[in-house]
Amino acid sequence: MKCYHVRQAGGALSRSREDVYLFPSEDGAMQMVRLYLLLSVAGALAAQHTYSPGDVEEGGKLFRANCVLCHGPEGDLVPGVDLAHGKFRRASSEEGLIRIIQNGIPGTAMPPNNIQDYQAIIILAYLRSVASAGHSVSGDGDAARGKALFEGKGNCLTCHRVNGNGSRVGPDLSEIGLLRRTSELEQSLLDPDAEVLPQNRYYRVVTRTGETITGRLLNADTFTVQILDAKEHLVSLERSNLREAGFIDKSPMPSYRDKLSSQELADMLAYLSSLKGL
Ligand code: HEC
Ligand code: HEC
Numbered sequence: 632m633k634c635y636h637v638r639q640a641g642g643a644l645s646r647s648r649e650d651v652y653l654f655p656s657e658d659g660a661m662q663m664v665r666l667y668l669l670l671s672v673a674g675a676l677a678a679q680h681t682y683s684p685g686d687v688e689e690g691g692k693l694f695r696a697n698c699v700l701c702h703g704p705e706g707d708l709v710p711g712v713d714l715a716h717g718k719f720r721r722a723s724s725e726e727g728l729i730r731i732i733q734n735g736i737p738g739t740a741m742p743p744n745n746i747q748d749y750q751a752i753i754i755l756a757y758l759r760s761v762a763s764a765g766h767s768v769s770g771d772g773d774a775a776r777g778k779a780l781f782e783g784k785g786n787c788l789t790c791h792r793v794n795g796n797g798s799r800v801g802p803d804l805s806e807i808g809l810l811r812r813t814s815e816l817e818q819s820l821l822d823p824d825a826e827v828l829p830q831n832r833y834y835r836v837v838t839r840t841g842e843t844i845t846g847r848l849l850n851a852d853t854f855t856v857q858i859l860d861a862k863e864h865l866v867s868l869e870r871s872n873l874r875e876a877g878f879i880d881k882s883p884m885p886s887y888r889d890k891l892s893s894q895e896l897a898d899m900l901a902y903l904s905s906l907k908g909l
Pocket of ligand 2 (some may be wrong): 785786788790800816820826827828882883884887903
């Protein structure tokens with residue numbers, strides 16, 4: 632098979648590295664054009680750092696939904712890789728990074744990700760913004776007081792579970808300290824609607840008789856849906872009996888903005904940050 636050898640040279644394409652791309656000859660020319668366009672956009676974006684706050688926020692959402700489980704909230708949990716501070720083992724350019732993020736690294740835990748170039752770019756932009764904000768500090772909170780609050784007056788266990796104790800209505804928080812930065816935890820408490828991760832969204836159905844049931848979607852197939860309702864009951868419904876069914880974007884969690892003093896908030900954050908699994 633005849634191949635085109637495309638050598639990056641000059642301009643946005645080779646800001647920091649030379650690359651050789653191989654394409655089958657058939658529609659190679661088209662691919663070249665597409666790749667060139669993608670990379671120039673990527674290069675231009677990266678070079679000028681023209682991300683809107685909205686882009687960076689979107690990058691944060693993508694990171695939390697796809698990467699945080701392995702890379703940690705500050706992007707530095709994989710040994711030898713510090714995403715926020717540009718410390719990499721293999722990649723030597725932004726373009727290279729984008730390819731790694733999309734294709735994964737065969738033979739390692741790094742999986743391929745079905746994301747666009749610009750999404751990879753805003754994930755990296757988000758991580759740089761995390762780095763320039765510095766490591767999140769939990770202030771002067773007291774984790775033991777936070778725990779008492781969590782289990783007592785805060786009523787958090789009515790929806791959440793920590794190390795086997797509590798409810799399954801909301802997400803399990805046993806490892807939340809490994810997954811979220813303090814500022815993100817604070818936002819969850821004060822403004823729960825600001826960001827609801829796709830996997831944490833609630834599902835709502837309305838039956839033909841007008842009954843509404845909301846809860847975590849456990850399973851859905853062609854004929855039925857199963858929901859864990861607010862009382863932790865498993866409800867199984869025939870789709871043919873439903874008038875409406877779908878995810879809701881709002882959080883069922885109340886805001887604690889006016890319910891916790893600033894000291895209580897600091898204590899709660901210290902406790903949540905300390906939750907790192909057993
Ligand atoms: C299942 C765990 C896992 C997930 C999910 C994951 N990664 Fe990785 N990632 C790894 C591991 C492990 C490595 C180190 C691989 C190696 O070099 O041995 C890695 C390496 C990397 C590298 C390093 C490249 C280099 O040159 O060192 C980048 C960049 C990266 N990941 C970005 C991401 C992004 C962005 C996401 C989300 C879209 C993501 N990863 C999701 C486990 C993961
Ligand atoms: C009425 C049920 C309910 C109560 C009470 C409740 N939560 Fe939540 N919480 C949820 C649900 C559902 C979510 C997932 C949707 C979302 O992200 O807002 C959530 C999300 C969270 C998250 C973010 C989880 C993540 O993966 O990012 C944190 C942190 C949290 N809650 C802490 C608390 C704390 C601390 C309390 C007590 C002060 C509390 N919650 C009380 C239902 C509740």
